[in-house]
Amino acid sequence: xxxxxxxxxxxxxxxxxxxxxxxxxxxxxxxxxxxxxxxxxxxxxxxxxxxxxxxxxxxxxxxxxxxxxxxxxxxxxxxxxxxxxxxxxxxxxxxxxxxxxxxxxxxxxxxxxxxxxxxxxxxxxxxxxxxxxxxxxxxxxxxxxxxxxxxxxxxxxxxxxxxxxxxxxxxxxxxxxxxxxxxxxxxxxxxxxxxxxxxxxxxxxxxxxxxxxxxxxxxxxxxxxxxxxxxxxx
Amino acid sequence: xxxxxxxxxxxxxxxxxxxxxxxxxxxxxxxxxxxxxxxxxxxxxxxxxxxxxxxxxxxxxxxxxxxxxxxxxxxxxxxxxxxxxxxxxxxxxxxxxxxxxxxxxxxxxxxxxxxxxxxxxxxxxxxxxxxxxxxxxxxxxxxxxxxxxxxxxxxxxxxxxxxxxxxxxxxxxxxxxxxxxxxxxxxxxxxxxxxxxxxxxxxxxxxxxxxxxxxxxxxxxxxxxxxxxxxxxx
Numbered sequence: 001x002x003x004x005x006x007x008x009x010x011x012x013x014x015x016x017x018x019x020x021x022x023x024x025x026x027x028x029x030x031x032x033x034x035x036x037x038x039x040x041x042x043x044x045x046x047x048x049x050x051x052x053x054x055x056x057x058x059x060x061x062x063x064x065x066x067x068x069x070x071x072x073x074x075x076x077x078x079x080x081x082x083x084x085x086x087x088x089x090x091x092x093x094x095x096x097x098x099x100x101x102x103x104x105x106x107x108x109x110x111x112x113x114x115x116x117x118x119x120x121x122x123x124x125x126x127x128x129x130x131x132x133x134x135x136x137x138x139x140x141x142x143x144x145x146x147x148x149x150x151x152x153x154x155x156x157x158x159x160x161x162x163x164x165x166x167x168x169x170x171x172x173x174x175x176x177x178x179x180x181x182x183x184x185x186x187x188x189x190x191x192x193x194x195x196x197x198x199x200x201x202x203x204x205x206x207x208x209x210x211x212x213x214x215x216x217x218x219x220x221x222x223x224x225x226x227x228x229x230x231x232x233x234x
Numbered sequence: 235x236x237x238x239x240x241x242x243x244x245x246x247x248x249x250x251x252x253x254x255x256x257x258x259x260x261x262x263x264x265x266x267x268x269x270x271x272x273x274x275x276x277x278x279x280x281x282x283x284x285x286x287x288x289x290x291x292x293x294x295x296x297x298x299x300x301x302x303x304x305x306x307x308x309x310x311x312x313x314x315x316x317x318x319x320x321x322x323x324x325x326x327x328x329x330x331x332x333x334x335x336x337x338x339x340x341x342x343x344x345x346x347x348x349x350x351x352x353x354x355x356x357x358x359x360x361x362x363x364x365x366x367x368x369x370x371x372x373x374x375x376x377x378x379x380x381x382x383x384x385x386x387x388x389x390x391x392x393x394x395x396x397x398x399x400x401x402x403x404x405x406x407x408x409x410x411x412x413x414x415x416x417x418x419x420x421x422x423x424x425x426x427x428x429x430x431x432x433x434x435x436x437x438x439x440x441x442x443x444x445x446x447x448x449x450x451x452x453x454x455x456x457x458x459x460x461x462x463x464x465x466x467x468x
Contacts, residue, residue: 137258210323
């Protein structure tokens with residue numbers, strides 16, 4: 001899936017700069033600006049190491065041009081309807097992300113800070129996406145809303161690609177750790193030995209222990225076993 | 235679950251203001267600032283309708299104070315380790331959110347814009363959370379990172395509470411719509427009638443059609459049926 005981020009008449013230079021940085025953070029493929037009102041020069045100060053994303057942005061005069069070629073066009077708004085307004089029947093960011101990953105080219109359209117997207121703009125899109133937020137204050141800052149939506153899409157992409165923050169442990173190392181634990185428990189824990197070892201297995205499994213976490217505990221337990229002595233069978 | 239957001243030595247007034255707004259957007263229960271370096275007065279300009287969250291923020295001199303009473307303490311960083319560094323074994327935002335909702339009081343700790351959290355600060359936390367991002371540029375802007383993490387937690391809270399962006403349709407209205415469709419199809423679609431009606435049922439179900447979407451189509455189909463005539467049995 002390719003992703004095109006489209007900002008319609010973005011007004012704030014801080015937001016524009018922050019969003020250019022997000023475009024780089026989340027590997028967005030195409031970055032379009034429809035009639036930007038903010039100064040691109042000023043925005044550069046807020047883009048940190050992603051100011052080239054501003055220089056390479058495609059600037060267009062109309063939303064229609066910015067949507068060309070997209071196979072799924074998603075508009076966004078804090079205002080959605082659970083009632084009669086068909087243009088404002090919305091989907092959640094996670095529903096959208098799951099749908100989007102299968103598409104060829106997704107256009108994600110973010111509106112003005114002040115007034116969002118007009119109804120004629122909403123009608124150019126296939127779906128409306130809304131971010132759930134407190135009824136006390138539903139409207140998110142533009143760059144924060146963009147961050148959340150880009151994150152959701154990026155997340156589904158990398159989960160599909162098998163990303164994990166931790167290196168999973170070798171199955172045999174986990175079993176060896178539990179064998180050491182059994183050995184130690186049989187010496188010191190009497191009839192509560194089984195429970196203690198099972199508790200350790202539960203924690204390792206439920207926490208999704210990393211390879212190095214398992215190895216660190218394995219080292220500790222092997223040292224304990226050596227101190228305690230007793231008949232060790234591997 | 236109650237959520238306490240803790241910013242450690244926040245440096246930028248824009249970020250601080252944007253984050254105060256997020257605190258309101260996502261119903262954060264407690265907002266703590268450890269030695270803020272940014273001007274709270276300047277931050278107010280960026281907090282929009284949430285400047286009271288700045289006035290009511292708890293200001294402390296140490297991270298330890300800010301963590302008091304929390305049942306799960308989560309530090310955050312763009313830098314995580316899939317290897318030997320036990321302090322930097324991380325969990326993803328969605329793993330964290332799922333874990334957090336069952337806790338009594340969760341403290342979420344965000345570091346400085348320039349240098350993040352120090353190792354002695356990381357060691358005060360129970361877990362480390364990292365947001366996946368492009369290897370080309372992993373570091374997110376502070377307010378955007380905060381937006382993503384608050385959103386993930388808020389999402390699990392409202393999903394648990396049964397939130398949906400759409401009002402689900404009455405089962406009987408869906409069946410009536412499909413009955414009209416069957417009637418019409420039997421008149422005009424010959425031996426492809428079954429497929430057409432099944433296709434409509436697929437779309438309504440897979441899209442999670444809203445009550446009003448179903449009613450709009452029901453109105454259309456009832457009008458078509460009336461024009462076509464034929465023996466209608468409800």
